[in-house]
Amino acid sequence: MGFLRSLLIRLGLVKTKVGLLIVGLTNSGKSTVVARLTKEPVADVAPTVGFAVESVKVDGLSVTIFDMSGNSRYHELWKLYYKETTAVMFVLDAADQARFPEADAVLQELLKADQLKKVPLLFLCNKMDLDTAAKPAEVAAALHLPTATSRGFQLQSCSALRDEGIKEGMQWLLDQV
């Protein structure tokens, strides 16, 4: 975070509350990413039922995290949180190429949501520690990712398991809100 921004936060001149919505297919690693953000042990992570809410302070910002289940039966639930959402993370298992079409459909639906049109979106290309992980350029083509300039959009490669790339992605996202 830049000096000016931290100064503005301290002076109370910019928003200090962030609603972070984390979505993606089941098993993509969303809750493992959350565990990295909250510094909880990743070994305790289990499939999410419905959703989980976590709070964390990052650089003077109070971040409320909505960790949604990727199970399709809960996708309608995601929409209930759109109005509180000021930043979105979409997490992809880059090694699960068989599910790229499914992830594409879910992402395109998300991008269509009016309430999220002005909300920055960080796309986490997760599980890059695996040899079978697709390259970011392949992911961008398969999932029809928006270009960085078309909206507040950024692709970040990461491995939640190794805790690589998450801090960088989060930094970008929080700089946008």
Ligand SMILES: Nc1nc2c(ncn2[C@@H]2O[C@H](COP(=O)(O)OP(=O)(O)OP(=O)(O)O)[C@@H](O)[C@H]2O)c(=O)[nH]1
């Ligand atoms: N190899 C590898 N495995 C990962 C990585 N991130 C998460 N996993 C594993 O992927 C599995 C699913 O992780 P979760 O964080 O529970 O996935 P989720 O997206 O929250 O899943 P749901 O809550 O069911 O929607 C777990 O076994 C994690 O250990 C990663 O970067 N690399």
Ligand SMILES: [Mg+2]
């Ligand atoms: Mg989960």
